[in-house]
Amino acid sequence: MAADNPNTSEVPIPPTGAERSTRSCRYCIVGCGYEVYKWPVGEEGGPSADENALGIDYPAGYGEWPSPNMHEIIQENGQEYHVLFKPDTEYPVNEGGSHSVRGGTQAQSLYSPNNEDYDDRLKQPQIRIGGDLVTVDWDTAIEAWARATEIATENGENPNGYGQKLYFYQFIENTFAGTKLCHDVIGSPNWGGHNRPALTTEVPGLVNAGLAQWSYAYEDAAEADTIVLAGADPKENQDVIFSKWINEEGDADIVFIDPRKKFTANYAENNGGIHLQVNEATDPILLNAIARHIVDQGWHDEGFIEEWVMDNRETIDEEGWYQEEFGLTPEEYYDLLDDSRYAPENAAETTGVPAEDIREAAELIAQPDADETNTLFMLEKGLIWGWSHENTGAMANLTLITGSVGRPGTGITRAGGHQEGFWTNGAEGDAIAERSTQTFDGEKVEGVTVPPNTVERVRDGEIKHWHVIGNDPARHSYATQDLRNSIRERTSGAQPQTADIDEIERAFRERIENGGMVVTHQELYPNTTTQYADILLPAKAVESGEGGDYHRWNGERRFRQYQGFMEGPSGAKEDWEIFSMMGQRLGADDMDWESSREIFNLIAEEYPGAGGDHSLEGIAPAAEANDMTPAEYMETVEEGVQQPIYEENGEVQGTPRIHAPDGEREVMDHRFHTSTGEAIFQRVDWDRVVDPDDGTTIGDVYEQLSPGEDEIWVTNGRLQHLWQNMYTHQRLEYVQKRFPQNILQLHPNDAADREIEAGDLVEIVNDDVLNIHGENTEGSFTAVAYVVDEDDAAQGQAVSEGLAYTYWLYPDQVNNDVNPAYLDPANPNPGYKYGKGRIRRLGESEVKDEMSFKPMNIAPE
Known part of the structure; x- marks a missing residue:
């Protein structure tokens, strides 16, 4: 070449x-x-x-x-x-x-x-001077960050003035350094992940049932007899899981639960499985109806439940406030399922899934004719970003009533988005307990301190210096049009007129004292949030191999070293290095690291997460046995090792699957993650969503989120060829040619009612975006109508009437602008999937003659 x-x-x-x-x-x-x-x-x-x-x-x-x-x-x-x-x-x-x-x-x-x-990579630090970002040196940028933090926190007297929004998905070296800076050095509880506003689990129903969110090995997908995919689609998002482990290696019947008739829905039906095309936002009713039929038929695993599910009310209440509020004994759970709304015929009316399909799915899941139930349950954002507790709790309950967990071919797991690399030194617990300004009141508990919702802290003024790292909340959050308006207002005050550090401090102080906010953005490329940044810090693309060596784990907890092989822009720095400079400037004497490997050695030796699902406890002993540092040792473990990791005969050993029965667990004392080792059924009650007298909601939330006159549901997700916020793919011409603009999949009848054709530019308007304070706002975005002619829809329309689908993070055409700002008060995961709006034609798009509008859901028969 x-x-x-x-x-x-x-x-x-x-x-x-x-x-x-x-x-x-x-x-x-x-x-x-x-x-x-x-x-x-x-x-x-x-x-x-x-x-x-x-x-x-x-x-x-x-x-x-x-x-x-x-x-x-x-x-x-x-x-x-x-x-x-x-x-x-x-x-x-x-x-x-x-x-x-x-x-x-x-x-x-x-x-x-x-x-x-x-060529738009960020290569040098910048500060906004007189309205424009101006290149400065690193010393000036770090000093400006530090002074903004000191002003916002009143020189440390009010740590809540600083807020951090950091990725969950990166590497443990960087997340350890970033969370240490926030919770330990500054002491702020105001921390949010890249995809949610608080330091909370994405799957509360699983975690509080005592289940791990990543419990299986990939080989279980090949060994399962049935795979339940609910709000998850490996074909679109985890290609090799689908192509290798499900299709090539496996032969499972698939129960695919999704509002859209996608490729995977047709694949399931063409290969002995079933598609449950559930109406938007009604998943808890469907999942409870399946569970009810299993119990009514006596297909539940009574022996497993008796041995492994907690049946004492007092013991459940002692597990913690969440279990006291939502935990159920088996008898209480059976009573819940007896509610008439969960009878298959009644559930069919709400969910749109025929009663006979509910019963067929229950039989596929429970496998009553088999000696053991070998069902694998996989869930992801389609459930997580909805009624988060109800959806994930219902999946946990299905897993427990069938006893299908901890053995080959079984388990429950998130399907996942990114790989995982979140690690802390433990300081977050004290910071939240001592300083969180957010509490939860339920039916049984009152005044419980919970991790704060940082997006609301930005809106209400508590956060005065918002430090955003490796994500784009002005596009990623819920009700983003309203959020951008808030950020714009709070950053529009006094601005420095020169790069003199005292002038920068003067302007920041004036703005903050007048209710404003300073934004620091630490990133690879400019994005929507960059438009509001006062301080812009260029990071190394360590995911691409720039900088040093790093560690994180995949969907089967396989922990591995990523080795750096290139420098990247000379003016950029690795995130841990930036955090180190910040921490030392604020007086930290234990952040003077020299390399990412030094941080990993510290984690492996002093913060290994002993005993947890992701424990690294065996690495340091194995390294010592081989006269190596932990980082040096992991370089030799080329195939990675599944967490929790233990040491045996001088080598690390892995754990293929969590929740194995007694006698089969090497490092975990308890089979399930509770004080007794027993799992807990979760209260998955539709009344939490629809009962205005419940006290834990803002009324009938389902009714408020549902489309009104001339509106339709607007849900969202990924497309196989695109990735997340398209931070790389928006820059690749061959990807842009396939999807040069965002798309909105419409049923032909919905399109015809609005005189819309394939390739038309449409606007989606929601003038009633639900707000958790009752102050509803509005939002809108544009997209290209993707309408498949009935003659071409050989395996059905991907969307039913009354439902539209769009890519969720397309640049400049942001679906999140119409998504509600309702979050479950017990666990603030946003309802990103529950958008709605009026659709109107703007005219023909520029790409009408460039794009294909053929069906994307044709599966082999």
Whole structure:
């Protein structure tokens, strides 16, 4: 390949001396393994195995032949280097070289002077001076951050003045450093993750039932007899789980629960399974109806329930306030299911799922003719971002009544989005307990202190310096049009007129004292939130291999080291390094780290999370036995190791699945995560949603969220070729050609009623966006109508009448603008899925003749 033509169809062969690094895919939760080879331009290996770094004779077969999209040329210190980013054919997750359409193109997003699509990388710190972002040096930027923090917190007297919004999904080195800064050094409880406003679980019904949110091994998808996919779609979001573990290796019947008739719905029906096309926002009724039929038929596992489910009311109440409020004994749970609304015929009226389908799904799940129930339950954002407690609790209950957990082919798990890397030093507990300004009042408990909702703290003025790292809340949050208005108002006050640090401090002080806010944004690329940033800090793209070595885990808790192999922009810094500079400036004497490896060694030795699902407890002893540091030792564990990790004979050992029966657990004292080791049924009561006299809601929330006259539901999700906020994909031309604008899938009848055709530009308007304070707002966004002709809909329309579907984070066409600001007061997960609006035609879009509007749900029969 010629160095000046990186887009040729040829891929150079790495020479034997090429540097090799182990990586996992930067995108989804599956965590496929990759090998990265780096070598100087001008050198090339030969086709014989002994002439190249791959050790392969070429030509070769599938999985061993890298594509052009796996290659890029980067530049460091004036030298050009080839980089080959190829699937690891030996890695257990994607053995044989499987990869997703996203993972196979990771090389295309590497920072490179040849890559014009990515020339907007943030490369130097900036401060907004006189309304414009102006380049400054790092010392000035960190000092400006520190002075903003000191003003906002009144020199530490009021830590709540500082708020942080940090990714959950990154690496433990960076999240450890960021949370330490927030909770330990500053002492603020005001912390939110990238996808939710508070430090709370996404699956409260699972966690408070004593279940792990990542309990299975991927091989369980191949060994299951039935797989329940509720609000989850591995085909769209976890490609290799679907293609390798479900389709290729497995033979399970799929119960697919989703409002849309997607590819996976048709795949399920074409292969012995069933699609339950549930009406939007009625999942708890459907799941309870399935559970009721299982119990009515005597298909529930009474032996498992008697041994492993807590049946003493006093013991449940002693577990904690959440269990006291929502926990049920088995008898109380059966009484709940006896409510007439959960009878299949009655449930059918609300959910839209025929009673006979409810009964068929119950039989597939409970498997009454089998010796053991081998059902795997998978859930994700379709349930999580709705009635979060009710939906996740109902799935937990189904798992428990069938006893299908802890054995091969069973379990309950989130399907997942990103890989996980959240780690803390424990200071968050004291910060929240001592300083949170948010409480919960329920039917049984009152005045319980809960983690604060940081988005509301931004709106109400408690947060005066908002530090946003690696995410885009002006686009990612709920009711974002209203949020942007709030941020705009609170950042529009006094601004520095020069880069003199005293002038910067003067302006920040004046703004904050007048009710305003300072925003610091720490990012790779500019995004919506950047428009409001006062301080902009450029970070290294460590997910792409810039900087040092890092660690995180995938959807089966496989923990692995990601090895850095390139520098990235010289003016950018790794996030931990930025946090270190900030902490030291505020007086911390224990954040003077020299590398990411030093932080990992600290975590493994002093904060290993002993005893938990993600415990790293075995790493330090294994490293010591081999006369290595923990980071050095993990470099040798190329296949990763499943958490919780323990040590045996000087080597780390993994845990394939959580909740194994007694005698099969190596490191966990209790089978389920409660004081007794027994699980707890959850109260999943539709009255919490619809009963205006409940006291724990703001009235009939379901009615308030439901579409009114001339409105339809507007739900959202991902598309296989796109990823999250499209922070890489919006810069790739071949992706843009497929989806040059956001889409809105409409049923032909809904489109015809509004005189809309495929390719028209439409506006979605919700002038009644529910607000948790009763102060409803409005929001809108535009999209291209995606209407499939009835003649082309060979396997049905993807959306039913009264339902529209859109991509949830498309730049500048933001679905979250119409999504409600209602959050469950017990656990503030936003109802991102429950948008609504009026749809009106604006005219023909610019891309009407460029896009295909063929069905995307055709599955092989």
